[in-house]
Amino acid sequence: MKLLEERILRDGVVKPGNVLKVDNFLNHQLDVRFLDEVGKEFYRLFSDVRVDKIMTIETSGIAVAMAAARYFDVPVVFAKKTQSLNIDGEVYKTKIHSFTHNRTYDVIMSGKYLHKDEHILIIDDFLANGCAAEGLISLICDAGAKVEGVGIVIEKGHQEGGKRLRERGIRLESLAIVDAMNAETGEITFREQ
Amino acid sequence: MKLLEERILRDGVVKPGNVLKVDNFLNHQLDVRFLDEVGKEFYRLFSDVRVDKIMTIETSGIAVAMAAARYFDVPVVFAKKTQSLNIDGEVYKTKIHSFTHNRTYDVIMSGKYLHKDEHILIIDDFLANGCAAEGLISLICDAGAKVEGVGIVIEKGHQEGGKRLRERGIRLESLAIVDAMNAETGEITFREQ
Numbered sequence: 001m002k003l004l005e006e007r008i009l010r011d012g013v014v015k016p017g018n019v020l021k022v023d024n025f026l027n028h029q030l031d032v033r034f035l036d037e038v039g040k041e042f043y044r045l046f047s048d049v050r051v052d053k054i055m056t057i058e059t060s061g062i063a064v065a066m067a068a069a070r071y072f073d074v075p076v077v078f079a080k081k082t083q084s085l086n087i088d089g090e091v092y093k094t095k096i097h098s099f100t101h102n103r104t105y106d107v108i109m110s111g112k113y114l115h116k117d118e119h120i121l122i123i124d125d126f127l128a129n130g131c132a133a134e135g136l137i138s139l140i141c142d143a144g145a146k147v148e149g150v151g152i153v154i155e156k157g158h159q160e161g162g163k164r165l166r167e168r169g170i171r172l173e174s175l176a177i178v179d180a181m182n183a184e185t186g187e188i189t190f191r192e193q
Numbered sequence: 194m195k196l197l198e199e200r201i202l203r204d205g206v207v208k209p210g211n212v213l214k215v216d217n218f219l220n221h222q223l224d225v226r227f228l229d230e231v232g233k234e235f236y237r238l239f240s241d242v243r244v245d246k247i248m249t250i251e252t253s254g255i256a257v258a259m260a261a262a263r264y265f266d267v268p269v270v271f272a273k274k275t276q277s278l279n280i281d282g283e284v285y286k287t288k289i290h291s292f293t294h295n296r297t298y299d300v301i302m303s304g305k306y307l308h309k310d311e312h313i314l315i316i317d318d319f320l321a322n323g324c325a326a327e328g329l330i331s332l333i334c335d336a337g338a339k340v341e342g343v344g345i346v347i348e349k350g351h352q353e354g355g356k357r358l359r360e361r362g363i364r365l366e367s368l369a370i371v372d373a374m375n376a377e378t379g380e381i382t383f384r385e386q
Contacts (some may be wrong), residue, residue, distance in 0.1 A: 015281075023303065023306075024305065024306065028270065028271065028273070028306060029267055029268050029269070029270045029303075029306040030255075030258075030259065030262070030268060030271070030303075031270060032259060032262040032263055032266075032267070032269060032335045033262075035259075036263070037283070058251070058252040059252045059255065059271075059273075060253040062223075062252065062255045062256055062259075063255055063256075063259055063269070064260050065223075066223065066225060066228075066255075066256050066260070067259070069223070069225040070225055070229070073225075073226065074225070075222050075223060075224055075225060076222070076223040076225060076256070077221065077223070078221065078223070078252075080221065080252075082294075084366075101275075110221055110222075112214065112217065112222075113217065113221060113222040142342065163221055182253040
């Protein structure tokens with residue numbers, strides 16, 4: 001997505017430790033008008049499949065999932081990273097490791113909002129090692145629902161997550177794939193798509 | 194907001210310990226079309242003031258803030274509950290106690306996204322003791338920005354938060370105010386507005 005690559009080049013900041021900061025439009029400040037374009041692009045890319053629901057994980061996936069869901073006209077569900085006092089009944093659980101925060105989260109999803117035979121599109125802001133996406137896929141499989149695909153705003157192409165999902169036969173659409181970045185020069189190289 | 198009260202009566206579940214569960218449309222599953230109506234209502238209520246930015250706090254405020262921001266055509270910023278490895282530069286900090294999760298969070302907001310003299314509208318899903326709203330107000334004041342008001346989806350009117358904000362002269366608009374709820378009968382009483 002050209003508009004996204006331009007935005008990353010303009011506003012993204014490369015930091016040591018393989019960090020790409022895009023918090024002025026994607027995950028601290030939210031450029032709502034821009035996210036609307038991102039949502040529209042996911043709708044275009046996945047317009048050929050049935051989508052009953054969009055699933056994401058708190059926190060930074062929520063805004064993108066909301067933007068996409070308006071075009072699909074479906075609800076969003078988001079998996080929660082901590083045991084909430086307010087979830088009861090059947091609950092699907094998994095563990096997800098975050099390399100960004102260097103910790104492992106228990107991730108839960110109420111059984112009331114994920115049903116057998118539903119067609120689910122996963123949307124998230126970043127894909128790096130793929131732990132979050134794989135955790136969500138495992139929750140969806142536990143519910144007997146179907147993963148129609150994974151839509152990612154920024155894939156870190158030099159990490160393994162995207163490769164692993166594609167090898168599993170999961171349909172993955174990343175709006176921008178960063179193949180290399182240099183914290184010293186600030187240079188960012190995108191994969192041709 | 195009539196539509197919201199009807200939705201709470203239809204889908205809300207009262208649990209012991211003063212808990213009102215509305216996680217099938219507001220904070221676990223998100224009814225995007227309904228949230229759009231909620232956003233529109235906030236726009237109507239605050240249409241007489243200047244709003245440069247909408248501020249909320251992760252996690253469940255994000256979806257409502259996004260929905261409102263589309264109508265105001267302004268960005269959203271959300272305060273973060275944990276120290277992120279990815280925030281540097283000037284940072285505003287405060288502490289917020291969550292009675293729901295029975296813990297105190299360090300809450301941070303990058304100084305890059307909150308500026309002197311900006312007019313800020315706070316949006317959140319719930320107001321009970323008011324700790325989250327007061328924390329956000331303190332971050333906004335630290336930045337030298339102006340709080341134009343607080344928009345809340347569901348205020349728990351039998352708790353102190355709303356009263357305290359109104360006594361401070363903060364403009365507070367709650368789309369539904371629950372004055373009483375009974376976990377045994379499931380009965381919910383709204384304040385006439």
